[in-house]
Amino acid sequence: MTPQRSRITLGAxxxxxxxxxxxxxxxRAHSDAQGVVKERMEMMERLEELxxxxxxxxxxxxxxxxxxxxxxxxxxxxxxxESLVALFPKGSDGEPSEASPDIxxxxxxxxxxxxxxxxxxxxxxxxxxxxxxxxxxxxKWEEVEVPRGxxxxxxxxGMRGLRRSAPDGMSEFDTALWQIAxxxxxxxxxxxxxx
Ligand code: HEC
Numbered sequence: 755m756t757p758q759r760s761r762i763t764l765g766a767x768x769x770x771x772x773x774x775x776x777x778x779x780x781x782r783a784h785s786d787a788q789g790v791v792k793e794r795m796e797m798m799e800r801l802e803e804l805x806x807x808x809x810x811x812x813x814x815x816x817x818x819x820x821x822x823x824x825x826x827x828x829x830x831x832x833x834x835x836e837s838l839v840a841l842f843p844k845g846s847d848g849e850p851s852e853a854s855p856d857i858x859x860x861x862x863x864x865x866x867x868x869x870x871x872x873x874x875x876x877x878x879x880x881x882x883x884x885x886x887x888x889x890x891x892x893x894k895w896e897e898v899e900v901p902r903g904x905x906x907x908x909x910x911x912g913m914r915g916l917r918r919s920a921p922d923g924m925s926e927f928d929t930a931l932w933q934i935a936x937x938x939x940x941x942x943x944x945x946x947x948x949x
Contacts, residue, residue, distance in 0.1 A: 790841055790842075790843060790846055791846060791850070791851045791853075793841055794838075794841035794842065795851075797833055797838070797841060800833065801833060801938070802895075804826045804829055804830050805826075805830070805895045805931075805934060805935065805938065806895065807822070807826055808823065808826055808827070808878075808934075809891060809893070809894070809895055809931060809935075811823060811885055812885045812889040812891050812927060812928055812931055813889050813891070813893065814885065814887065814889075818884055818885050820884075823878065824879055827875050827876075827878035827879040828875075828879050830871070830875040830878075830934065831871075831872050831875035831876050831879060834868050834869075834871035834872040834875060835868055835869055835871070835872035836868070838868040838871065839864065839865050839868050842857055842864070844858050845858070852946050852947050852948055853945065853946065853947070854944075854945045854946060854947050856944065856945055857945050860944075863944070864941070864944075864945055867937060867940060867941035867944070867945075868941070870937045870940075871934065871937045871938070871941070874930070874933040874934045874937050875934060877930055877933065878930040878931070878934065881926060881927070881930050883925070883926040883927045883930070884927060885925070885927045885928075886925035886927060886928065889925075889928055890921060890923075890924050890925070890928050891928050891931055891932060891935075895931075895934075895935040895938065895939075896935075896939065898932055898935035898936050898939055899936075899939075900936060900939045900940045900943050901919050919936065920932045920933070
């Protein structure tokens with residue numbers, strides 16, 4: 755073998771060593787991402803269904819039953835916290851996902867929103883209150899405003915911070931839904947890139 759050819763061969767081996775494994779990793783990451791992205795989209799849609807149901811109860815469009823409320827709140831709680839975060843493995847952003855890369859740049863904050871959802875849903879599970887009949891909630895959960903600068907990290911005392919942000923005189927039932935919706939919306943504002 756001439757020195758030149760051996761250099762070419764070595765070069766090819768190096769290129770292969772660099773390119774091939776990373777190519778395979780990318781392919782694997784991509785198929786993983788599709789699975790997990792699909793899974794979390796379905797989970798989020800389920801959260802939406804549950805929250806819409808609760809808002810309908812608050813507005814008297816669905817008859818109130820303590821069981822309906824508890825079951826919906828429990829399901830929201832069980833999808834949040836660590837199980838929500840687990841559906842966002844590093845690098846699972848990009849088409850068709852709306853996940854922002856900030857999820858992994860600011861992962862403690864992302865986790866805190868998820869924990870906050872767990873806490874606000876659990877609050878509703880434990881709450882022994884009925885809808886007031888004249889709800890002060892907007893019709894849609896997406897319309898619950900996120901106070902400017904609201905960050906779970908900056909909200910010392912988490913739940914208390916959320917409660918303070920609810921409008922004065924809001925019923926306990928409405929306040930509980932307000933807190934949940936505000937958590938959804940805060941996380942979306944920070945970490946979801948909607949088109
Ligand atoms: C910890 C952050 C976080 C919380 C809390 C959260 N979401 Fe999401 N949500 C996201 C992210 C990120 C996406 C984008 C996911 C993707 O496209 O990969 C998303 C997407 C969605 C979608 C669109 C799903 C689709 O099919 O594209 C809906 C609907 C949704 N969320 C509803 C909710 C509701 C309702 C709540 C509260 C009960 C909630 N989310 C709480 C982060 C969050």
